[in-house]
Amino acid sequence: MKIGIVGMPLVGKTTLFNLLTGQHKETSTYSSKGTKNVGIATVYDQRIDYLSSIYHPKKTTYASIEFVDIGGISPKLPAKEKAEIFSLIQDAQALLLVIRLFENPAVAGEKDPIVQLENLKYELLLRDLEVVENRIERLKKAKQKLTHEELVEMEILEKCNQGLSDEFFLSNLEFSEDEIKKISGFSFYTLKPIIIALNLGEEQFKTKSYPQKEKLKQVIQDGDMASLNICGKMEMEISELEPDERQIFLEDLGLKESGIERLSRVCYKHLGLISFFTVGEDEVKAWTIKKGTVAKKAAGKVHSDIERGFIRAEIVRYQDLVALGSMHAVKEKGLLKIEGKDAIIEDGDIINFRFNV
Ligand SMILES: Nc1nc2c(ncn2[C@@H]2O[C@H](COP(=O)(O)OP(=O)(O)OP(=O)(O)O)[C@@H](O)[C@H]2O)c(=O)[nH]1
Ligand SMILES: [Mg+2]
Numbered sequence: 001m002k003i004g005i006v007g008m009p010l011v012g013k014t015t016l017f018n019l020l021t022g023q024h025k026e027t028s029t030y031s032s033k034g035t036k037n038v039g040i041a042t043v044y045d046q047r048i049d050y051l052s053s054i055y056h057p058k059k060t061t062y063a064s065i066e067f068v069d070i071g072g073i074s075p076k077l078p079a080k081e082k083a084e085i086f087s088l089i090q091d092a093q094a095l096l097l098v099i100r101l102f103e104n105p106a107v108a109g110e111k112d113p114i115v116q117l118e119n120l121k122y123e124l125l126l127r128d129l130e131v132v133e134n135r136i137e138r139l140k141k142a143k144q145k146l147t148h149e150e151l152v153e154m155e156i157l158e159k160c161n162q163g164l165s166d167e168f169f170l171s172n173l174e175f176s177e178d179e180i181k182k183i184s185g186f187s188f189y190t191l192k193p194i195i196i197a198l199n200l201g202e203e204q205f206k207t208k209s210y211p212q213k214e215k216l217k218q219v220i221q222d223g224d225m226a227s228l229n230i231c232g233k234m235e236m237e238i239s240e241l242e243p244d245e246r247q248i249f250l251e252d253l254g255l256k257e258s259g260i261e262r263l264s265r266v267c268y269k270h271l272g273l274i275s276f277f278t279v280g281e282d283e284v285k286a287w288t289i290k291k292g293t294v295a296k297k298a299a300g301k302v303h304s305d306i307e308r309g310f311i312r313a314e315i316v317r318y319q320d321l322v323a324l325g326s327m328h329a330v331k332e333k334g335l336l337k338i339e340g341k342d343a344i345i346e347d348g349d350i351i352n353f354r355f356n357v
Contacts, residue, residue: 001065001066001093001094001271001273001288002065002066002067002068002091002092002093003065003066003067003068003092003093003094003095003096003195003267004067004068004070004088004089004092004094004095004096005017005067005068005069005070005089005096005098006070006073006089006095006096006097006098006120007072007073007097007098007099007100007116007120008072008073008074008100008109008110008116008119008120009031009032009071009072009073009074009108009109009110010029010030010031010072010100010107010108010109011072011098011099011100011109011110011116011199012027012098012100012102012199012232012233013069013070013072013098014026014027014032014035014037014069015027015199015232015233015236016069016096016098016197016199016230016232016236016259017037017039017067017069018236019230019232019235019236019239019259019260020039020041020065020067020259020260020263021039021040021041021067022039022041022239023037023039025037025069029106029107029108030108031071031072031074032071032072035069035070035071036068036069036070036071036088037067037068037069038066038067038068038069039066039067039069040064040065040066040067041064041065041066041067041260041264042062042063042064042260043062043063043064043065043260043261043264043286044062044258044260044261045062045063045275045286047275047277047286047318047348048060048061048062048277048284048285048286050322051277051279051284051321051350052284054279054321054326054327055279055280055281055284056281057279057280057281057282057283057284058281058282058283059282059283059284059285060283060284060285061283061284061285061286062286063264063275063286063287063288065260065264065267067096068088068089068092070085070086070088070089071085072109073085073086073119073120073123075119075122075123082123082127083127083130086123086127086189090187090189091187092192093192093193093271094192094193094194094195094267094270094271095124095189095192095193095194095195096195096196096197096263097117097120097194097195097196097197097225098197098199099113099116099117099196099197099198099199099216100113100116100199101113101198101199101200101201101204101210101211102199102200102201102204102231102232102233103201104201112211112212113198113210113211113212113216114212114215114216114219117196117216117219118219121167121169121223122167124169124189124190125164125167125169125190127189128160128164128170128186128188128189128190128191129161129164129165131186131188132157132160132161132164132186133161135153135157135186136154136157136158136161139153139154139157152182153182156175156179156182156183157183159173159179160173160183160188164190169190169191169223170183170188170190170191171190171191171192171193171194171224172223172224193225193226193270193271194223194225194226195225195226195227195228195263195266195267195270196216196220196225196226196227196228197227197228197230197232197263198210198216198227198228198229198230199230199231199232200229200230200231201231202231202234202253205229205230205231205234205253205254206253206254208229225270226266226267226269226270227266228262228263228266230259230262230263231253234253235253235255235258235259238250238253239258239259268288271290272290272291272292273288273289273290273291274288274289274290274291274345274346274347274348275287275288275289275347275348276289276298276345276346276347276348276349276350276351277318277348277349277350277351278302278350278351278352278353279350279352287301287302289301289345291347292344293344293345294341294342294343294344294345295310295312295313295315295339295340295341295342295343295344295345295351295353296310296341296342298313298345298351299313299353299355302353305355305357306353306355308355308357309355309356309357310341310353310354310355311354311355311356312338312339312340312341312353312354313338313339313340313343313345313351313352313353313354314336314337314338314339314351314352314353314354315336315337315338315339315343315345315349315350315351315352316330316335316336316337316349316350317335317346317348317349317350318348318349318350319348320333320335321350
């Protein structure tokens with residue numbers, strides 16, 4: 001999964017990127033414009049640690065999220081530059097909007113969080129509107145008569161055009177599954193799930209009080225977005241300490257989990273994602289799927305051959321394994337389930353796929 005980090009200039013995007021990916025990209029007090037940083041964050045999962053302690057595999061693989069950090073989006077930038085910056089995250093599956101609340105007189109940039117959020121929303125709307133208008137224009141100018149397919153497309157695009165012009169995100173319009181399929185190729189920005197990272201100063205973070213809190217909550221809720229509080233700079237500095245020291249500082253901030261742990265939790269929930277596990281002496285591994293995925297499709301995540309030659313899935317619930325302490329005990333209790341291709345996979349399922357190729 002790929003997530004694009006978006007925000008106005010100097011709101012702490014790269015600081016957050018460093019926190020999430022463990023990299024050390026340069027942050028600065030003047031705007032970075034066209035830079036792009038790409039990095040992978042490991043999604044730690046205690047369940048994987050537990051499974052590894054049982055299987056002692058040669059390899060342990062957590063889930064991961066790829067982050068793309070781009071230059072700040074300022075309304076003052078020429079349209080072409082903005083489009084170029086946005087194009088760097090066109091293929092992201094979700095957007096992480098960074099809103100600055102921390103105060104730092106040494107760092108310029110928009111202070112008002114609502115203005116920031118409204119600005120970003122407006123820019124995202126504009127990008128999509130531009131794509132929709134261009135496509136409609138092109139269809140209208142076509143020399144040949146439009147095919148049935150194109151007429152259907154035109155109808156959906158007109159609906160998008162109307163919605164976007166009324167300042168609605170496409171994610172807030174009603175589309176049939178078929179319509180969604182037909183427009184998926186455009187990779188619309190306002191169709192992507194959005195998570196807001198409220199980048200708070202240390203005091204704000206500890207007291208959970210910051211300017212415009214209620215209004216922000218309302219806008220986030222109305223837009224069907226998710227959100228989390230971060231204390232970007234402080235958390236980044238803490239992440240570079242020795243483990244035992246780290247604990248003390250995290251507790252001082254009132255934190256039990258790292259930034260990526262909190263973000264991945266919010267992200268999985270908001271995007272409707274769950275994890276299943278495969279185990280063995282070679283590897284213990286977490287796999288990410290959409291809630292409601294059936295066994296055969298889940299098998300395809302592991303390997304297309306396993307999906308094609310799917311026979312059955314042998315499933316153990318993670319909780320049962322923890323409660324009983326060993327696979328042997330789980331089997332004796334009759335808690336290993338044999339499931340067919342249409343069985344719905346649950347979060348935490350430990351699966352052994354039987355297949356033949
Ligand atoms: N006080 C404080 N300063 C911060 C925080 N986060 C970032 N900064 C500072 O703000 C400046 C900009 O941070 P960056 O992470 O580079 O911000 P950015 O959004 O990537 O900036 P551009 O890429 O230039 O748009 C740096 O000097 C950071 O040290 C924070 O949580 N608190
Ligand atoms: Mg930056």
